[in-house]
Amino acid sequence: MASLPAQQPADTAVPVAGARPRSRSPFALLMRRLFRRPLVVVAFILLLAILAVAVLAPWIAPFNPMKMDILGRLKPPSAAHWFGTDEFGRDVLSRIMLGAQLSLLVGLLVVIVATVLGTLMGLAAGYVRRLDGPLMRVTDALMAFPDILLAIAFMAALGPSLYNVVLALGIVYTPRVARVVRAAALVVREMPYVEAATALGATSPRIVFLHILPNLVSPILVQATFIFAYAILTEAALSFLGVGVPPTTPTWGNMIAGAQQYFQQADWLILFPGFAIVLTVLSLQIVGDGLRDALDPRLQKVT
């Protein structure tokens, strides 16, 4: 007890001495606000774990995911095969790990395609008045279809392959990004700092990409996270319906599709890939929600 008061001044003196106002970038502030919520931290760690599994799958998978074993087919979860084996005796855990790789890859590529296309489209619509009407009618038309239906239509036209799935879903989700970017760009365009940039002699492309676009990063980031989740879900649905990635590729959707006819005897075939999808999509949604909340004070100003 006696030592406490003696320590206290020393304790407080340290932060005071070092307490000069630190320069915080908007990004650092965002991270701090984002990780204030425990659920977001859990979801984020889970996502990182799933990502690590996906990247390291070839090395950490307990079995070769393609290796068949006729004698060990449809075995329930055991010490050797944690998630059981499928109709060809392949290890379900290993296949889920490899599936993570493919599903995340599809999700990521879709995010990239949709974000790049959507951002360009949204910026064009938001900055060039003449393009606004036509471009937004195109997005209206695309958004009038349910995601799955539009994706199936594109897949029917393009033919089944992993990259066609990416392309189809990329196009399906482009309008979502375009809408958000346009709405935010319309607001930012009128901000005095954009006029100030013009008054400094900046060219239009410079204004759009250096002065407007960086202010749209928050809404784009939030959309990208949600699209990541939707893309994984829709890819699984497409594969389940048999119009997605060719069935020989072990994506989560394909695994569930293949498990349909054995569901009565081997429910783990559907359960474990299903859990993988739920866990991934849920984590992404929680992180997306957290991002949206963390960005809220600025979102309110921007949208």
Add this chain to the structure above:
Amino acid sequence: MIDGAMDADITLDIRNLETHFAADPGVSKAVDGVSFTVRRNETLAVVGESGSGKSVTSLSVMRLIPTPPGRIAGGEILFRGRDGRVRDLARLSEKEMRSVRGNEIGMIFQEPMTSLNPVYSVGDQIGEALRYHQGMDRKAARAEALALLKKVGIPAAERRLDEFPHQMSGGMRQRVMIAMALACRPTLLIADEPTTALDVTIQAQILDLMRRLQAETGTSILFITHNLGVVAEIAHRVVVMYSGRVVEEGDVRSLFKNPRHPYTRGLLACMPNLGQSRGEAARLEAIPGNVPSPMNRPKGCTFAPRCPWAEPACTTAEPALEPVSPDHSARCRRWRDLP
């Protein structure tokens, strides 16, 4: 070619500027035949109520009128560049204009809270014009930005350089805006109500800073404001605008002491005055009515409907801008009769 006869002492010579906005139906003549000059090393204040066309005039000089619906419909904006060459800004191509903006003409805006981009540090923003117009590299621009921050009186400039606008107060941000506008050593600085959004003590500091910087750099300043107190502080000469036209023009002393247009008198009477006696006389005067819509200006003198001195002749023909003294003129047919 452009009039070579422009006095070497003149930085900006606006002649008969007409800036119109397409409206539905008709045309709104926001600026309707405005002429004035800004000399080297001089601060010219343009004063008027909202809607008098003062901001549109300054935006016309920068060619920042949103087109459509706006356009510069006539007149000349002669500007003497750093190299002494006179050009008509109203006729420059967009590309040439870009090399003038931020380089030869700097501009300060009214809203320091939103005129800085929230995603860049102030150092980057000040350096941008330098890198853009003078081709400086990142390091040189940063060093110059630091020097500018010190020049505009920002304490602990080394640390502030990497801060973001949201970490600064309004007065600080306005100083940053001034540093940005002055970065390329412009010959003309346009300040569009730079102190309106600031509180009074900060206002005084900013005006002080602008005066000091003008003495150091010899920049001409075109100062747009509706605050006559600010005008008295900073201006050498004053242009009073009303309803898209210049109604009185003169050096600041004679205009304040001896206003020859009823509108200027009205504006001066609107200023609260500490020395005013109490009682009935202490009531603050206001000019009755509003600025007429630029779509529908009254015939004759546009101020006549609000003018206590108006006589029937005022509503028939528009009076000319008549010289009152060598450096003072007024657009009022009764200027001799005003008490």
